[in-house]
Amino acid sequence: MINLERLHNILGGRKAFLSTIAISAAVANIIASILIGHRFDNQNPKFLRLVELIKDIIRLLGSPSVLIYNAFPTLIRWLPGNHKTIKRYSVELQTFVKEMFTKHKTELDINDPRNLIDSFLIKQLEKEIEKVIGSSWPQSEHRKLVPYTNAVIHETQRFADIIPLNVPHATTRDVTFKGYVLPKGTPVIPMLSPILNDKDRFQRPDEFYPQHFLDSEGNFIRNENFLPFSTGRRSCVGENLAKMEIFLFFTRLLQNLTLRAPPGTNFDLPSGIGFTSIPPYHKMCAMPRTQI
Numbered sequence: 001m002i003n004l005e006r007l008h009n010i011l012g013g014r015k016a017f018l019s020t021i022a023i024s025a026a027v028a029n030i031i032a033s034i035l036i037g038h039r040f041d042n043q044n045p046k047f048l049r050l051v052e053l054i055k056d057i058i059r060l061l062g063s064p065s066v067l068i069y070n071a072f073p074t075l076i077r078w079l080p081g082n083h084k085t086i087k088r089y090s091v092e093l094q095t096f097v098k099e100m101f102t103k104h105k106t107e108l109d110i111n112d113p114r115n116l117i118d119s120f121l122i123k124q125l126e127k128e129i130e131k132v133i134g135s136s137w138p139q140s141e142h143r144k145l146v147p148y149t150n151a152v153i154h155e156t157q158r159f160a161d162i163i164p165l166n167v168p169h170a171t172t173r174d175v176t177f178k179g180y181v182l183p184k185g186t187p188v189i190p191m192l193s194p195i196l197n198d199k200d201r202f203q204r205p206d207e208f209y210p211q212h213f214l215d216s217e218g219n220f221i222r223n224e225n226f227l228p229f230s231t232g233r234r235s236c237v238g239e240n241l242a243k244m245e246i247f248l249f250f251t252r253l254l255q256n257l258t259l260r261a262p263p264g265t266n267f268d269l270p271s272g273i274g275f276t277s278i279p280p281y282h283k284m285c286a287m288p289r290t291q292i
């Protein structure tokens with residue numbers, strides 16, 4: 001989690017800071033805790049490099065040269081450009097992951113799994129595939145008790161529309177869809193943006209309007225068109241983890257801090273161009289609620 005006490009002390013609540021790395025590192029550390037059973041220090045150069053690599057790869061995936069490469073891979077393959085940078089960064093990431101797996105393999109005690117990687121390696125040894133069940137989050141009950149907060153979080157995800165094009169898929173067999181024949185291997189891009197911004201599905205698609213997820217009495221209502229994690233068999237496997245993380249981060253931050261644009265400025269956060277539509281780096285002020 002974000003060290004709020006440190007934020008209070010260092011920032012005194014008034015100094016602007018770059019929030020992106022702090023938040024990314026905190027989120028990455030949650031995944032690291034689950035995968036390898038420990039957190040990295042936020043100043044650890046290797047850890048910061050990994051966070052940076054992932055961010056850069058995501059950013060570069062949407063750059064014009066990569067879009068051209070995706071359209072004409074055989075032509076562009078030999079030319080310099082961001083597609084080569086992505087490859088280099090991916091190799092660096094893979095090397096890190098391989099080293100981590102090798103270390104876990106050599107230290108593995110099948111009677112004493114220490115983390116998710118150990119459990120995965122043990123399952124591999126059994127040659128069995130088993131769906132991991134067990135989403136018992138102690139705070140999940142809280143969400144039902146705060147319908148407005150829950151609606152704001154849902155509306156933020158709808159409005160932010162962070163993966164507009166979804167992830168590309170391809171048909172695994174010949175398919176006839178609404179009269180169109182899609183032969184096996186046809187690339188399919190199941191876009192999410194048109195659903196999340198459809199005025200027939202959301203009353204005010206162009207506005208930030210939490211009431212999209214509230215009934216007239218203020219109760220939270222599910223909306224089947226809320227699909228930021230996609231849908232179907234290949235929808236996001238991290239959906240539940242992500243939802244819980246967002247809830248915990250959001251409520252914990254707002255319990256303790258009021259977040260504002262730096263004095264004399266307004267938040268104007270157009271989506272950056274990339275595979276995900278993430279906002280550009282921006283500064284904000286975090287005021288401890290006790291000082292307000």
Ligand code: HEM
Nearest residue numbers: 163166167228229230231233234235236237238239241242
């Ligand atoms: C706000 C946070 C997140 C959003 C909006 C999101 C969204 C998505 C989307 C749209 C897909 C593509 C689904 C498709 O191909 O139809 C996806 C796939 C995936 N996501 Fe997420 N995701 C989030 C967080 C996470 C987290 C935290 C994890 C891991 C812990 C994760 C792991 C995955 C994996 C492994 C896939 C590939 C699933 C497959 O191909 O079968 N995601 N996600």
